[in-house]
Amino acid sequence: MKAGKIRLLAITTAALVLTTTAVQSSQAATKPAPFNAGPVKIALVQNSGAGDYFQQWTNGAKKQATAVGFEMQVYDAQADAAKQATDMETAIGSGVKGIIVDHGNADTMCPGINKAIDAGIPVVVYDNDIRKCAPRAVFTSQSDEALATAVLGQAVKDLGKNKTVGYVNVLGIAPLDRRHLVWLKITKAQKWTQKFFVGKFTNSVATDNAQLVDAALKANPKISAIFAPYDELAKGTISAIYQNKLQSKIKVYGIDISNADIDLMTKAGSPWTATAGTDPNAIGAGVVRVMALKLAGQQASTVVSFPGVLITAKFLKTNKIKNMDDLRAKLPSLSMSKAASADWIPSVTF
């Protein structure tokens, strides 16, 4: 833990130095208004800034904000919907030039978002589908279609047609629903036979789903692969596979990537063959760039989606990747620095 912290500190410092140099070197490209006259104030209204994912997301957003010339005020509602609505009002009143809304309920946030836009403050929203109730805001998300397509494309390559497969997913959750649609399309095209479809969403997804998959595997041990399009589901699936000693027979395809996921994938004999993911840091930074483009009048579209990257266990093993930092170094496409950017926006590293 301590070593990890020190390493993190070292990396942060290194990244900070890099960021500063990036800012200096990019001064050549002239910045458009309003970035040519001192820092531009914006607000980030988050549903939650806690937890591994959100901390990285916020970290990326903050770095990009500083690099592009934003002075960003962060409001963290601590997963309290009512507080996020209040924070939005405070942000609107605070005289910022733009507001980024990260997660939350559409019904809760739309009135505030529309109020901000009416007051001439552009709003960029991440992963909160406000397209119906606040169509003038810019909606950004990671592309679940791209993630599912990438990882299932690898599955198609590995398996071929006419295979029997298992499926672990929970419907009714927007991103998982979008991944589900890709699964339906590909199973149909490849003539895969789905032997089981289990999954539930609880407080401990991995543990609870291991039980379900265990039962499903006992009934259908002869399948070639399982698709579990969310890393917690994949974790549960893998532990069930180990329990039934089927790791040499069944390949697992997941979605998402984290330090823990890399560890699981690189273990000798791990059934987790491929995953697709995004770097939360890169997404946070990307969303801030969208805000910069919007304020500079260079963001015409109101929908932006960030693509994911395919990551195979083979790639991780051959490159001896142990964690996200190694992965960032070996797989530069993860940083998505070209997505939603312009030559006057300095790119950042994490």
Next chain:
Amino acid sequence: MKKVKTIRTKAEFSARDFLVKYGFILVTLISFVSFFSTQDTFRLSTTFFSMLKYTSVVAITGLGITFSMAVGGLDLSVGAVAGMAVTLSAMTMVIYDKSAIVAVALVLLAGVVIGCLNAFLIVVLKIPDLLATLASMFAIMGLKLVPVKGQSVSSGMMMQDGTTAPGKFTDTFLKIDSGQLGPIPYAVIVWMLLTVACWFFLTRTTWGRAMYAVGSNPEASLLAGINVKRYRALAYILSSVLASISGMILASRIGQGDISAGNSLLLDSVAVALVGTSVLAMGKPNAWGTALGAFLIGVVITGLTIAGFPYYGQDVVKGAVLLLALVFSFTLSRKKSRFISAV
């Protein structure tokens, strides 16, 4: 008592008494002024009113806690009741497509029913307050999820039979939180009116005084001819009703039947009622103290949020403020506080 007084020097005496009496107000003022002078955003009137609006939910729930503490108990089910109010108002309007007035009436009725149930458990079945309301807290949290199958209720949601929900949060209902009279949000007006009403009830009516009597010494009250059971029951009913009112404001703010709403309300509202006991050296739960306690928590949370403090830091500060207030009312005060034995 008299003897002690003569021994103490005059200066020592007044400094300590000043702190006990005004210490809490001083802390509030200092926090307010320091945020006011350092944070530009904090200075805006819109920030001030949105802060009051955010605080009103905790404050109104805290008023309910004030009643249960006044009779010497504690109602742990308030957060669950507020959460129930959120889900119930969402169901009424979204799934059953009824008007805002029906939703408000149903939620208030549910508040009364749960209050009666708590009172029954405590007064008739003689289960200790904390245990009874702990049990009802879990029961309510679970029960509210049964009709909605554990899902948040939102406009246009998919129903079990595949159709979409017919209704939506009506504009009238959404006005509870978003509407305002001049610059003052309705929610804040409701909070102020309820505070005045509770203050009047607790201090200016025989009922209220009887409640305090019950809280400080139930046996003596019984001997004095006070119907102890009735007052304890009344306190729990009022507590539930106030919690359901704050739940309605919460529902109006969130605009959907968020199933996690109200979860964090219990601890915050107990905190504001507790710190309220130290205001003006009252030494007992009181309506204005609760209001001021809620205001202080609001100032601290809003100020720290604007200053960019992380959430765990905010909890540390909240805890420290609570401790400070408790030092005023327990350590420094010469009055013996008998009301919050349950905590």
